[in-house]
Amino acid sequence: MDEENPELAPNLRRQRLLLLLxxxxxxxxxFLIASFGIFLAxxxxxxxxxxxxxxxxxxxxxxxxxxxxxLNDPWLVRYVRGVGDFVTLDWGQSLISGRPVREExxxxxxxxxxxxxxxxxxxxxxxxxxVLMAHATGWRFLLQPVRGLAALxxxxxxxxxxxxxxxxxxxxxxxxxVGGRFDFAHPSPTGTGFFLLDSILAGNxxxxxxxxxxxxxxxLTLGLYPAAVVAGTLEARLGESYIQRLVTxxxxxxxxxxxxxxxxxxxxxxxxxxxVIGTQAGALLGGAVLTETVYSWPGMGRFLVDGVLNxxxxxxxHGLLLVxxxxxxxxxxxxxxxxQLDHQLSIKPEDSDA
Amino acid sequence: MRNLKRFLLPGILGLVLGTFLTGCGKGGDTANExxxxxxxxxxxxxxxxxxxxxxxxxxxxxxxxxFEGLLGFVPGTLEVEPRLAESYSISxxxxxxxxxxxxxxxxxxxxxxxxxTARFTFDRQMDPEHPAHFPxxxxxxxxxxxxxxxxxxxxxxxxxxxxxSRPNAGLLSALASxxxxxxxxxxxxxxxxQMPFNPVxxxxxxxxxxRPNEAIIMERNPDYWGTPKPGFERLVIRSIPxxxxxxxxxxxxxxxGLDGIQPSELTDLLEDPRFAVQSAPGMNVGYLAFNLLNxxxxxxxxxxxxxxxxxxxxxxxxxxxxxxxVANYPAPxxxxxxxxxxxxxxxxxxxxxxxxxxHPEWTAEPIxxxxxxxxxxxxxxxxxxxxxxxxxxxxxxxxxEIINREFxxxxxxxxxxxxxxxxxxxxxxxxxxxxxxxTFFHSKAAVPGSATNISFYRNPEMDQxxxxxxxxxxxxxxxxxxxxxLELWARDLxxxxxxxxxxxxxxxxxxxxxxxxxTGNHFFGPVYWEAxxxxx
Numbered sequence: 004m005d006e007e008n009p010e011l012a013p014n015l016r017r018q019r020l021l022l023l024l025x026x027x028x029x030x031x032x033x034f035l036i037a038s039f040g041i042f043l044a045x046x047x048x049x050x051x052x053x054x055x056x057x058x059x060x061x062x063x064x065x066x067x068x069x070x071x072x073x074l075n076d077p078w079l080v081r082y083v084r085g086v087g088d089f090v091t092l093d094w095g096q097s098l099i100s101g102r103p104v105r106e107e108x109x110x111x112x113x114x115x116x117x118x119x120x121x122x123x124x125x126x127x128x129x130x131x132x133x134v135l136m137a138h139a140t141g142w143r144f145l146l147q148p149v150r151g152l153a154a155l156x157x158x159x160x161x162x163x164x165x166x167x168x169x170x171x172x173x174x175x176x177x178x179x180x181v182g183g184r185f186d187f188a189h190p191s192p193t194g195t196g197f198f199l200l201d202s203i204l205a206g207n208x209x210x211x212x213x214x215x216x217x218x219x220x221x222x223l224t225l226g227l228y229p230a231a232v233v234a235g236t237l238e239a240r241l242g243e244s245y246i247q248r249l250v251t252x253x254x255x256x257x258x259x260x261x262x263x264x265x266x267x268x269x270x271x272x273x274x275x276x277x278x279v280i281g282t283q284a285g286a287l288l289g290g291a292v293l294t295e296t297v298y299s300w301p302g303m304g305r306f307l308v309d310g311v312l313n314x315x316x317x318x319x320x321h322g323l324l325l326v327x328x329x330x331x332x333x334x335x336x337x338x339x340x341x342x343q344l345d346h347q348l349s350i351k352p353e354d355s356d357a
Numbered sequence: 358m359r360n361l362k363r364f365l366l367p368g369i370l371g372l373v374l375g376t377f378l379t380g381c382g383k384g385g386d387t388a389n390e391x392x393x394x395x396x397x398x399x400x401x402x403x404x405x406x407x408x409x410x411x412x413x414x415x416x417x418x419x420x421x422x423x424f425e426g427l428l429g430f431v432p433g434t435l436e437v438e439p440r441l442a443e444s445y446s447i448s449x450x451x452x453x454x455x456x457x458x459x460x461x462x463x464x465x466x467x468x469x470x471x472x473x474t475a476r477f478t479f480d481r482q483m484d485p486e487h488p489a490h491f492p493x494x495x496x497x498x499x500x501x502x503x504x505x506x507x508x509x510x511x512x513x514x515x516x517x518x519x520x521x522s523r524p525n526a527g528l529l530s531a532l533a534s535x536x537x538x539x540x541x542x543x544x545x546x547x548x549x550x551q552m553p554f555n556p557v558x559x560x561x562x563x564x565x566x567x568r569p570n571e572a573i574i575m576e577r578n579p580d581y582w583g584t585p586k587p588g589f590e591r592l593v594i595r596s597i598p599x600x601x602x603x604x605x606x607x608x609x610x611x612x613x614g615l616d617g618i619q620p621s622e623l624t625d626l627l628e629d630p631r632f633a634v635q636s637a638p639g640m641n642v643g644y645l646a647f648n649l650l651n652x653x654x655x656x657x658x659x660x661x662x663x664x665x666x667x668x669x670x671x672x673x674x675x676x677x678x679x680x681x682x683v684a685n686y687p688a689p690x691x692x693x694x695x696x697x698x699x700x701x702x703x704x705x706x707x708x709x710x711x712x713x714x715x716h717p718e719w720t721a722e723p724i725x726x727x728x729x730x731x732x733x734x735x736x737x738x739x740x741x742x743x744x745x746x747x748x749x750x751x752x753x754x755x756x757x758e759i760i761n762r763e764f765x766x767x768x769x770x771x772x773x774x775x776x777x778x779x780x781x782x783x784x785x786x787x788x789x790x791x792x793x794x795x796t797f798f799h800s801k802a803a804v805p806g807s808a809t810n811i812s813f814y815r816n817p818e819m820d821q822x823x824x825x826x827x828x829x830x831x832x833x834x835x836x837x838x839x840x841x842x843l844e845l846w847a848r849d850l851x852x853x854x855x856x857x858x859x860x861x862x863x864x865x866x867x868x869x870x871x872x873x874x875x876t877g878n879h880f881f882g883p884v885y886w887e888a889x890x891x892x893x
Contacts, residue, residue: 050769051806058412058786059497059796060772060807071492100404100569101493101553110569166601174609181606187572187593188394299597301570309401309570314765 026339030331037327038089042082045320052098052314072098074316089324095317097310104317107306108325113196114184115302118294119287121218122225127280129226130234131269138241139264149234156231165224165297172220179219182299186213221298225291229283236279240272274341281337285330391886392613394591395868397879398603400617402570402596407553408538409482410494412786417535418879419573419594423465424538424558427456427475427517428529432880433872435691435788437533441470441559442517451524451830454532458515462582464541465563472517476509477542479519483509489545489552498536502527502787524828526835527789534787535878561587561882570596581882588870588885607632607863614864614871616879619737620678623861632863637873638691639860642684642793643735643782645726645746646812646852650774650805659719660850662712663778665705666753667746672856676741680861684854687846688785688793691875693832694839695790700854701847706753713754723756727779729767734877735782735858742855743780771811781811782858788876790839795823797852798842812851819845 053068054060069075072095073084088094094104130149137145155164173181185191185198192201192210199218202210240246246268253263292304303322310318403416408424411417429440439445442456462470481489482499483506490496505528508520521528531537544557556564561583562575575592595612597603600622606612608629626632645663647654654660669683685700713719728743736742740761747757762770771779785792796802798819802810819842826838860877870883 050765054772054807055765055768057495057497059501059809061495061497061500062804062807064495064497064500065807068493068495096493098493101491102569107569166605169602169605174605177609181609181611182597182602183571183595185568185571187396187574187595188591190566191568296598297602299571299595299599299602301568305570305598312763312765 026335030335033331034324034327038086038324039082041320041323041327042085045316046078048314050314052316055314056098072316085320089321094321097315097318099313099315099318104321107318108303108322110196111301111303111306112325114300115287115291115295115304117197117199118218118221118225118300118302119284119291121222122291122294123229123280123284123287124226125222126226126229126231126283127233127276130230130232131237131276134234134237134241135264135269138268139260146238149230149238152227152231152234154231156227156229157235161224161228161291161293162297164227165220165294168220168224169297180217182217182297184214184217184301185210186217189213221294221300224297225287225294229280232283233276233279236276237272240275241268246271270344274344277337277341277344281334281341284337285333391867391888393589394593395589395614395881395884395886396593396595396612397614397616397881398595398597398606398612399615400596400598400600400603403573403594405553406556406564406567406573407494408535408540409478409496409498410491410553411535412497414784414877415596420535420538420556420558421560421878422562422575422592422594422881423556423560423564424535424540425560426533426535426538427458428533428537430530430533430788430874430876432883433874435530435875437529440533441475441539447830451526451828452521454519454521454528455512456517456519458517459582460515462559463580464539464543464557464559465578466541466543466547466557468541468543468557470539470559471514472511473514474542475517475539476511477545478537478539479503479506479509481540481545482536489542491550498786502531502534502536524830526827526830527787527791530787530789534876536786562592565591572596583882585870585883585885587882592881607865613868614862616860616862618861618863619732620680620859620861621737623678623680623863626863631866633866633868634861634863635871635873636680636859636861637875638682638689638857639734639877640689640785640788640875641733641735641782641858641877642687642689642854643733643742643780643856643858644684644687644797644852644854646771646779646781647850648774648776648779648811648813649815649851650813651777653719653724654777656716656719657849658712658716660853662709662719662753663750663755664702664850664853665709665712666755667749667853667855668704669855671749672742672745676736676738676745677856677858678737680737680859681735682857682859684857686843687797687852687854688790689857692788692790692793694826694836694843696840696843702850702853709753720754720756723758724750725758725760725777727760727762727767727770727776729762729764729780731764733764733782733858734784734860735856736780737858739780746780772806772808774805774808774811774813779811780855783809784877790835791823791827794839794842798846799823814849814851816845816849 054065092105096103097107133145133149137143169181172179192198192205194201194204198214199211202214250263253267292308295302295304307322310322399415401415403419404413405411405416406420408420425440427440427442428437430436431438441459441462443459445454445456447454458470458472458475468474481487482496484490505521505523505525506519507522510518510520512518539559541557544555545552548555554567561578561581563578565574565576567573572593572595577587577590581587597606600618603615604618604622607615623634626634647660649655673679673681673683686695688695690697726743726747728739732738743759747759750757770776771781783793783796796809798810798814800815800820802808803813803815822838822842826835829835829838860873862873864871867886868884869887870885874880
């Protein structure tokens with residue numbers, strides 16, 4: 004894959020470095036804008052989170068607590084301190100629970116990542132494989148469920164689908180748990196916070212199975228939307244006429260359908276599809292609030308929404324900043340990946356701009 | 358080859374799905390076997406498990422399984438009885454309370470209960486220099502409920518005495534309430550500032566693990582001093598935010614009880630022989646407040662006209678699905694000094710109409726009515742309450758504009774006094790009338806920004822009555838003073854009590870020994886599993 008011309012190599016490397024620098028600069032600018040936006044929004048919030056926490060506020064005690072949290076300082080000081088605290092991972096405490104925000108995030112983030120990664124993975128695999136299979140085999144009927152799924156995933160609220168799944172799989176059939184991340188009769192796997200990984204590392208098949216059962220419905224629910232989006236993008240791409248011509252040409256060369264679709268065409272269309280996956284993943288990292296709510300999943304989405312509803316200052320501030328950073332990372336990463344794939348594409352002679 | 362492929366794929370898919378589904382089916386427990394864990398679910402997680410620094414029901418309902426006070430409420434009632442104290446006595450001047458502690462009680466960490474270990478709970482709330490007086494904790498109840506306690510004295514190893522600066526008739530029920538539940542000083546030595554997440558009490562269950570936003574897991578306290586002994590090996594309190602999901606868990610048999618569902622969601626459960634629905638009036642009042650800082654609302658006739666226009670029975674029937682009562686007084690009738698009659702507010706549409714007709718200045722601009730989105734026990738559907746009230750008021754000629762806010766914003770606005778009329782409620786912490794009346798009518802609670810007297814009603818006479826009622830010990834004398842305070846309220850009507858919501862708990866029929874507490878808290882200590890067919 005790397006058949007680089009030795010003379011071109013330094014040039015290419017420099018170009019890549021510049022690209023990376025540009026990416027980093029963009030990253031920093033977006034982060035600063037976002038952090039300022041979050042700060043302004045918190046500043047514009049009229050409510051005092053400290054006194055709203057209690058039923059019977061005592062003004063003197065509230066002032067003491069505000070002072071000890073540094074909330075009475077000028078706004079610029081608080082903004083700079085806020086960004087500094089975020090960067091140095093000193094995220095303060097939740098005003099409601101008193102727990103360090105960083106510990107809370109360390110607990111809820113793996114739950115969300117485990118769910119979203121599996122959801123996106125499941126969804127995209129489902130979407131891509133169904134569409135490609137339909138085209139490769141010529142079994143048009145395979146496209147029907149994909150289209151149905153797309154319509155379902157895009158139009159019907161996740162909320163409602165989730166409840167339907169619960170009613171069917173858990174209540175009527177009694178096959179799967181209704182919600183939660185793990186069984187309460189067993190100690191939950193410990194270590195990384197990713198239960199699948201932890202139970203494998205601990206060599207505990209029972210814990211693994213419990214985790215899988217709890218993951219099944221949320222992953223299924225969460226995967227529908229990415230499946231729909233990816234399938235839609237792929238379908239649109241495959242409909243383009245040059246693809247049809249390419250397929251005909253490849254067929255004429257005597258390649259098997261598996262090779263044509265699974266390799267050449269998939270690679271050809273992978274760029275935009277990867278970008279779509281990236282956007283999806285970025286969005287899901289903030290926590291799939293609805294899915295987490297329906298399935299009582301202890302993840303970031305619920306944590307952040309509760310934080311906002313409770314005006315839990317440091318949870319909102321650092322939690323949202325973290326989501327911004329992660330979403331940027333995910334999108335940038337997938338963008339880079341897509342560009343790499345496109346780059347290979349650009350070497351192909353049929354692309355006239357290369 | 359091609360034919361084979363055609364069958365291979367669906368075949369594999371079917372096989373995988375088949376194993377998955379059948380494999381999942383294992384482990385369905387039979388209903389008659391007593392489960393080792395009692396699992397209860399509610400809508401939100403606890404905030405902190407520190408009795409001195411919380412006010413949310415979820416925290417209190419969790420702590421109620423692990424902590425106890427010197428005094429407690431007789432199960433199912435609001436009557437005070439000795440709990441960790443064996444007996445108590447009050448000096449004739451009402452200024453010192455002496456508690457003889459129960460022998461042989463140990464906290465979950467092994468710390469024995471003595472006067473010295475018991476005083477920790479009071480010292481840390483009272484003394485700002487105390488190492489366990491955490492800087493970010495509000496200790497809001499000390500000021501409100503126990504502020505008259507001046508000094509804690511260890512008389513002998515098993516006798517504790519509280520000295521008061523002035524008599525306080527509400528102190529006994531305050532001492533039975535959660536902020537005074539005894540916390541082990543050993544827990545503080547061991548966990549320091551992490552104490553709120555590692556509760557150590559004396560109760561029937563002891564703390565095992567807290568999985569935030571998921572569940573709090575407790576186990577039987579094998580050394581529990583009281584009777585009956587805890588009925589389950591484990592007690593798990595889950596948080597399941599969505600009501601429908603919580604109900605599904607119950608119907609699927611994964612949990613044994615729940616609370617926090619709306620009356621309208623009960624229909625199916627009432628007919629289901631597997632479950633028992635218990636409900637009882639809670640210690641709450643939902644009300645409509647007039648902001649007396651607002652010029653228009655200062656007219657007593659306007660307040661009277663509004664009161665006469667509202668059909669409160671209709672509110673109970675339509676907005677509470679009859680799971681509640683009309684609130685005739687600003688505190689529930691089970692409280693001392695609160696009459697059980699229909700109250701001073703009479704519905705009179707004609708009189709209201711003529712008042713409105715005589716005051717064109719009332720209707721020049723629509724009156725705003727603030728309400729909020731999230732359900733509370735007193736208002737399961739606050740927006741519906743607001744629109745029913747608007748209908749009633751418009752029927753007599755008022756113009757009303759409803760302003761709907763998210764709960765915390767609404768709380769903020771009402772505490773600052775930025776409204777004309779607002780809907781709100783109060784859930785009492787102790788079963789003492791003072792907990793409602795001083796909250797609503799005392800001028801010290803009318804500081805804009807942190808007001809609970811959101812009418813901003815300031816009347817020196819009222820303050821005098823409320824203070825005097827606390828300083829008197831005999832119930833009969835207190836009742837008389839409260840009667841006068843209620844007269845003042847009825848004359849000035851700074852707020853109109855509307856409804857008293859019911860608390861609803863649903864339990865599996867096998868679960869026995871549960872008594873709804875009028876305090877609104879769950880006490881699962883005596884709960885046990887009764888095997889057998891629930892349908893008989």
